Amino acid sequence: MTDLAADIIRRLSGALRPSVAISVAAVLVAALVGVGLIFALGVSVTDAIAAFIDGTLGTPYAIAASINRSIVFALVGIGFVIANRANLVNVGGEGQIAMGGIAATAVALYGHVGDLPAGLAFLLPLAAATIAGTVWGSIAGVLKIKAGTNEVISTLLLSFIAVWLLYWCVQSPQLLRKPMTSSATLPESLEISDPTKLPLLTGDYSFPLHIGLPVAAVITVVAAVVLTRTLFGLQLRAVGFNPIAASRAGISYSRMVMISLATAGSLGGLAGGLMLLGEQYVLKDGFSSGYGFDGLVAGLLARGSVVGVVASALLFGFLRSGGINMEMVAGVPTALVMVIQGLIVITLAGAAFFMGRRT
Amino acid sequence: MSLELFAVFIGSSLRLAVPLLLAGTGELVSERAGVLNMSIEGMMLTGAFAAAVGAWATGNPFIGLLICILAVLPVALLQSVLSNTLRANQIVTGIGINILALGATTLAYREIFGARSREQIPGLSKWSPPWLGDIPIFGQAVFEQVWLLYAGLAVIVLIALVLRYTTIGIVLHAAGAEPRALDKSGVSVSRVRYLGVIFAGFMSALAGAFLSIGDIHTFTEGMTRGAGYLAIAAVIFGKWTLGGTILACLLFGAATALQFQLPTLGIDVPNAFLIMLPYLLALLAVGGLAGRQTSPRALGEPYFRR
Numbered sequence: 001m002t003d004l005a006a007d008i009i010r011r012l013s014g015a016l017r018p019s020v021a022i023s024v025a026a027v028l029v030a031a032l033v034g035v036g037l038i039f040a041l042g043v044s045v046t047d048a049i050a051a052f053i054d055g056t057l058g059t060p061y062a063i064a065a066s067i068n069r070s071i072v073f074a075l076v077g078i079g080f081v082i083a084n085r086a087n088l089v090n091v092g093g094e095g096q097i098a099m100g101g102i103a104a105t106a107v108a109l110y111g112h113v114g115d116l117p118a119g120l121a122f123l124l125p126l127a128a129a130t131i132a133g134t135v136w137g138s139i140a141g142v143l144k145i146k147a148g149t150n151e152v153i154s155t156l157l158l159s160f161i162a163v164w165l166l167y168w169c170v171q172s173p174q175l176l177r178k179p180m181t182s183s184a185t186l187p188e189s190l191e192i193s194d195p196t197k198l199p200l201l202t203g204d205y206s207f208p209l210h211i212g213l214p215v216a217a218v219i220t221v222v223a224a225v226v227l228t229r230t231l232f233g234l235q236l237r238a239v240g241f242n243p244i245a246a247s248r249a250g251i252s253y254s255r256m257v258m259i260s261l262a263t264a265g266s267l268g269g270l271a272g273g274l275m276l277l278g279e280q281y282v283l284k285d286g287f288s289s290g291y292g293f294d295g296l297v298a299g300l301l302a303r304g305s306v307v308g309v310v311a312s313a314l315l316f317g318f319l320r321s322g323g324i325n326m327e328m329v330a331g332v333p334t335a336l337v338m339v340i341q342g343l344i345v346i347t348l349a350g351a352a353f354f355m356g357r358r359t
Numbered sequence: 360m361s362l363e364l365f366a367v368f369i370g371s372s373l374r375l376a377v378p379l380l381l382a383g384t385g386e387l388v389s390e391r392a393g394v395l396n397m398s399i400e401g402m403m404l405t406g407a408f409a410a411a412v413g414a415w416a417t418g419n420p421f422i423g424l425l426i427c428i429l430a431v432l433p434v435a436l437l438q439s440v441l442s443n444t445l446r447a448n449q450i451v452t453g454i455g456i457n458i459l460a461l462g463a464t465t466l467a468y469r470e471i472f473g474a475r476s477r478e479q480i481p482g483l484s485k486w487s488p489p490w491l492g493d494i495p496i497f498g499q500a501v502f503e504q505v506w507l508l509y510a511g512l513a514v515i516v517l518i519a520l521v522l523r524y525t526t527i528g529i530v531l532h533a534a535g536a537e538p539r540a541l542d543k544s545g546v547s548v549s550r551v552r553y554l555g556v557i558f559a560g561f562m563s564a565l566a567g568a569f570l571s572i573g574d575i576h577t578f579t580e581g582m583t584r585g586a587g588y589l590a591i592a593a594v595i596f597g598k599w600t601l602g603g604t605i606l607a608c609l610l611f612g613a614a615t616a617l618q619f620q621l622p623t624l625g626i627d628v629p630n631a632f633l634i635m636l637p638y639l640l641a642l643l644a645v646g647g648l649a650g651r652q653t654s655p656r657a658l659g660e661p662y663f664r665r
Contacts, residue, residue: 037466143647156588343459345455
């Protein structure tokens with residue numbers, strides 16, 4: 001009997017790639033710890049889980065909101081994976097999202113795009129968001145090439161700067177804050193006009209899936225193909241494995257660093273634009289809070305696979321939505337989700353040792 | 360700027376630089392030994408929280424400080440095991456620990472104090488050194504500080520002496536620059552690096568305690584606000600020398616102090632810009648203002664015997 005069980009486990013684990021098995025195991029372990037913590041907090045586990053499921057799958061609205069959230073994580077995560085191919089770690093997702101949000105709001109509100117035909121009303125703000133993210137990512141690239149600055153520290157610092165820029169933008173009436181009519185005017189922008197909002201796929205606000213979904217789907221496919229089936233993908237990987245050998249083979253290290261960090265930034269900016277034009281509509285302080293790290297963790301969890309990013313982004317999208325509902329209904333702080341994420345990252349990083357990476 | 364205001368500015372710059380000085384010195388030792396310890400942000404936050412809880416529960420801030428050091432030790436051990444024994448990516452593990460620390464302290468804080476409490480917590484007492492404290496105008500404004508500041512400065516001086524004049528300093532340097540040579544000479548690279556990370560944890564604990572029970576006598580969620588990353592930037596800015604790191608920390612401290620000082624002078628600079636200033640300076644610093652960077656050669660690379 002035990003032989004049979006062992007055999008089944010062996011066959012199953014043979015079918016799964018070890019990296020997938022490790023990722024799944026890490027998530028399961030972290031989820032178990034999460035349930036344990038809910039128990040320790042003295043909240044009824046069944047109540048918490050009921051609230052969690054209600055917040056993720058309970059209503060069409062909850063499902064669409066979770067998917068919209070996953071889109072942001074997926075874009076940031078794909079950016080992370082692309083940069084990671086060149087052995088770079090982009091931890092600046094949060095700042096890139098914030099910059100995208102600022103640019104999208106500025107163009108949507110003050111770019112006179114409302115009357116433009118053929119969807120330009122929302123496409124131009126989206127393009128501005130992407131460009132802003134690209135610029136933000138490229139700064140880290142330039143610093144890496146020109147000064148050898150570790151991109152982890154530069155993207156982190158750029159994130160802090162972007163978050164305070166966002167705060168500045170919504171605090172200052174000269175920038176994006178809505179006109180101050182009284183002292184009670186909230187520090188946020190005006191609501192963007194209807195034509196600049198992203199069209200909903202169903203046209204129904206009770207199921208607010210927007211066109212970010214097909215956009216993200218196309219980007220996912222393109223990224224997967226480029227990384228695995230093109231010369232560029234190979235060059236990126238070559239630079240990641242050994243920059244010196246790659247440059248002997250005629251691949252420019254600087255070029256690869258710039259392209260990968262700029263692309264990661266552009267995807268972060270686009271994600272910020274989608275968030276603002278697709279669901280937020282008003283620029284607020286802290287709107288990007290936590291999204292960058294969630295995207296980063298989705299990228300890490302995927303262990304280099306674009307398809308894996310989509311899977312983990314969906315996981316986190318639903319995890320976040322469920323977590324928020326758990327806080328509102330069952331009184332479990334959303335910080336629990338961060339504990340789970342931190343555990344996943346640490347477990348995965350530690351598990352690499354047992355995966356034959358004993359060089 | 361009047362002399363009085365200038366004295367206050369110097370005093371608050373020093374006070375705001377202390378967490379960076381402590382954590383930065385710890386990070387420097389860890390990086391000299393070859394471990395890029397990204398988790399000092401998380402260690403500081405854990406320390407700030409443990410110190411606050413300890414001081415609040417016992418009513419004695421000194422016991423809070425001891426509890427804080429004990430609480431950070433496992434975090435430092437975790438980072439050590441991951442980056443030395445398991446040879447995991449040091450940056451990724453650091454980020455993971457930081458996310459975990461932010462989540463865990465927020466969760467525990469809500470459990471213990473309830474959401475958004477502003478309860479005062481007994482803090483460390485102030486001390487003013489003899490003579491220096493009696494200098495007119497400057498004496499009180501600059502030198503009357505929490506005693507942990509002076510204790511921390513003493514530790515930093517001690518570290519300076521150890522790094523410069525003892526075998527320990529050479530061994531640390533070798534672990535980060537020539538781990539293989541160190542290994543061949545019969546010293547365990549792993550052990551040196553473990554101690555380096557644990558020392559960074561100890562210093563981060565002090566830095567965190569200074570934030571919560573030294574400076575503002577309360578804990579707020581995520582109160583480190585990237586101070587750990589600033590400390591890492593200070594080490595880079597200081598080109599991995601202790602003197603340079605200290606200068607960089609003082610500069611960041613002064614930049615932070617400006618945000619409280621400029622408004623009192625009637626200078627109208629957007630608050631957001633002033634809050635951003637230390638991070639902006641840090642970015643300029645790591646972005647080559649300090650010249651070409653010369654990190655320890657084996658920094659961030661796990662060591663293993665062939």
